[in-house]
């Protein structure tokens with residue numbers, strides 16, 4: 493069985509100038525925007541008490557994003573907030589709530605606009621969803637290997653969407669080129685590169701709503717602070733949003749944050765393993781069931797936050813995610829069920845492997861994961877691809893050869 497790789501973070505630190513992006517105040521502003529959207533509700537924070545006992549830890553909380561605005565994943569939080577901030581700036585306002593944003597008056601003022609983006613599925617669906625509500629257009633590029641249901645979800649939101657020959661990074665370039673040739677358009681991309689940092693920063697703040705809700709829900713459950721947080725990474729925007737929010741919330745003694753990537757696209761892990769402070773790029777076709785994590789180049793702002801604050805980077809083979817899906821979908825008696833897709837369940841799978849399997853004992857000890865630990869994880873998507881979901885959960889594809 494292919495092993496899960498791990499590196500304890502010993503990267504050289506920087507001036508940490510990006511951490512303020514995820515300050516409590518800025519995240520609160522994003523949460524206020526989201527709560528102005530009709531149908532907004534905090535997603536559930538599932539407490540898996542029996543699973544925690546089974547894994548030898550004190551508590552396990554899973555933020556279940558399977559029903560965020562009815563879209564099956566957390567991603568819409570980022571695209572919708574970034575679009576709201578972009579339009580506010582464009583029309584000279586400080587901030588915009590949903591009602592004003594979707595008003596006929598604002599549409600007239602803004603004119604016909606096109607939002608371009610690249611996506612594995614979830615982000616593009618969120619951008620298409622937001623564009624439709626604003627009466628605007630969305631054009632979405634998807635990497636080779638994207639599945640039909642993921643494409644269909646985006647088309648169903650009225651966007652133009654195509655599956656391209658290249659990988660995610662190629663699609664990001666396609667979106668940027670297409671926008672450059674289209675008047676009244678903008679790229680709403682969930683990753684940052686040199687010179688393109690403002691919009692992905694808003695996207696990260698939008699993801700902050702999920703972390704904000706989780707922190708509040710934990711407090712209501714009597715947990716002041718989780719000892720550990722497991723969060724997954726594609727380009728790292730989500731992970732850095734979560735990491736950044738909790739590092740700001742608990743500056744003196746932040747929780748230990750563990751970053752889980754798909755081993756086929758482990759650009760952050762490779763950067764951590766190299767140890768020189770630079771990130772690495774994974775090129776070519778990326779083969780993994782974790783479509784949302786199949787990104788070979790990191791968000792440069794996210795990388796800076798992660799290397800300054802995260803405890804550990806994991807490189808997870810597909811069996812880790814598959815096992816996480818089954819563990820969450822068929823819980824121990826008395827625990828709630830969490831329907832979690834491939835990219836959503838990798839953290840559960842990773843936590844279980846580290847706490848259960850002897851080969852990860854050294855890591856378990858390095859992270860001090862023990863009977864005192866209270867772990868927060870994020871199931872970032874539900875059953876977003878029913879065909880694959882059944883192949884894994886019903887038919888047992890990608891088994892963990894253990895025992």
Ligand SMILES: Cc1ncc(COP(=O)(O)O)c(C=O)c1O
Nearest residue numbers: 725726727728729730784872873
């Ligand atoms: C379900 C899901 N989880 C996690 C991620 C990772 O987010 P990021 O690319 O910001 O690291 C994605 C990205 O698309 C996703 O769709």
